[in-house]
Amino acid sequence: MPTVTAAPDEDPPGRRARSRRNGEGSIRQRKDGRWEARVWVFSTDGSEVRRSVYGDSWDEAHEAMIKLQSDKMAGVRIPASADTVGDYLAYWLSQIAEPRVRPSTMASYRWLITTYVLPYLGSKKLARLRPADIRTFLNRLKGVCQCCALGKDKRRVERGQAARCCALTPRQCCEGFLSDGSVRYAHRLVRAALQDAIVDELIATNPARHLRISHRYRPKFTPWSADEARSFLKVAREDRWYALYSVALALGLRRGEALGLRWVDVDLIDNVISIRRTLQRVNGQLTNGPVKTESSDRKVGVPAALARVLTLHKAEQARERKIAKKWTDHGMVFTTKLGTPIEPRNLNRHFDQLCERAGVPRIRFHDLRHSCATILYDQGVPIENIQDVLGHSSPTITKTIYVEATRKIQRDAVDRLDFLFDD
Structure with a gap:
């Protein structure tokens, strides 16, 4: 006996068909077998856009649609920016950070973003950045040899000095990993930049704000008596x-x-x-x-x-x-x-x-x-x-x-x- 499926924009078999109100959303089955629910929502720039959510069954698509409608009623807006994280950080450094921090702090911001943040997060879409992306970024920082990342040994060879580690053949990593303090600093910097993106209505939530990190940091020093x-x-x-x-x-x-x-x-x-x-x-x-x-x-x-x-x-x-x-x-x-x-x-x-x-x-x-x-x-x-x-x-x-x-x-x-x- 052939399987009966609902026609596009119709309720599934066994459900009573009814007329839909304007903006209520619709559910249809795609050619690939998945179900798609479409709802009109508001974006961070104030415009109304149509957003699709998907599920393997009608019930899954309907559940995702209800959540999207609930977020809409709660005032949650969908990110409208198509910029990458790298595009936004370039704007953030010049237009937001530079006017409010000291030149020395600004120099450290630029160095940290250029050296560590952009290689891992720079190409990702700002609107699609998730807490898992930030967590992966921070975990990778802990395992990156600073000498390898910055090419310090290679520059020593270019200056006529003897190779010590990364430029040797075979390569010998010196394991100059970042300290917990540096990783924590990178987390704070990314979190602050993304918080300003919320103020500018480029994203709806800050994926780095509630992220729990495992490392602890306290400066170590031995003062004189x-x-x-x-x-x-x-x-x-x-x-x-x-x-x-x-x-x-x-x-x-x-x-x-x-x-x-x-x-x-x-x-x-x-x-x-x-x-x-x-x-x-x-x-x-x-x-x-x-x-x-x-x-x-x-x-x-x-x-x-x-x-x-x-x-x-x-x-x-x-x-x-x-x-x-x-x-x-x-x-x-x-x-x-x-x-x-x-x-x-x-x-x-x-x-x-x-x-x-x-x-x-x-x-x-x-x-x-x-x-x-x-x-x-x-x-x-x-x-x-x-x-x-x-x-x-x-x-x-x-x-x-x-x-x-x-x-x-x-x-x-x-x-x-x-x-x-x-x-």
Whole structure:
């Protein structure tokens, strides 16, 4: 007996035919045997478009149609953009991100998007991007050797240097994988860009917003103790940049904040320093720009001993200005012997050498900021006051990221339970 199927735009056998209202949608069977339901919905640009959903049976197509109609009644709009993720990110960088972030942040955005995001997501349609695509992208980042991805070893060979890993024959991967922090940064960047796409009504939902990722990130560092900080400053006392290290350690300034400090921001009468500018190398150029965040724009009191150090440094700088054959005055507190800004990378190298001479643990220059917070906390300074010194927006940031001394407080607390145990 032949199988009876419904004619196009008709109800299936056994169902009572009825007239359909305008916009209710229709269901028909295609030549390939599948069922197609078509419904008029609204797109993100305000236009009304006809959208098709499919099923292997009439019931499956009908269920998909009901969901589409339900979303329509709830105000959900269908994405209208046909752009790829790469097209949108190019627009996002130039029109949305660049006007609202610092040049250094913008440079890191461009580098991360060009190096990692575009190879995996750039060719995908923005409107069809799904959470599974973002999850696959992040998982792949964890397994990509940075040296292989960026061709570092190949460029070393082009400069006449010996191959180390990826350019060897046979190839030997150095396994320079991205850290959890870098993967987390990529996730945050993609999530922020897609959120702006919702504001522009290019997509209806953010596929990266509610995505749960398995990696956890917390900066790892070992700050100096008070004794180690004193040992370092004792060795640095005869160094030309002694005042620079003193300011960074005593006030917890970031490297760019210390190098961008100007004399007009230093009040040696009331002993107050205003942190307003930062010096960084961006796209090959040393650039003066605003501080990292709104809360980073702050005034910090200067201890009397540090004020004397700065006074002596100012006098020494005046002497260097007189004997220099060519002095370029930028009005900056810390300069080269010609008055020009200090190259941040040169400061890092100089700092490493001083650490070795002082016999203290080698840390990053930025860890002087962590050391400042830890020493202040160890001296009994409240978290809220340390927050003001460092320019954080929340004391939670200060406590969870910067203060190693909290571990000592925890140990002191649990040590009170020693009486429970015999010798």
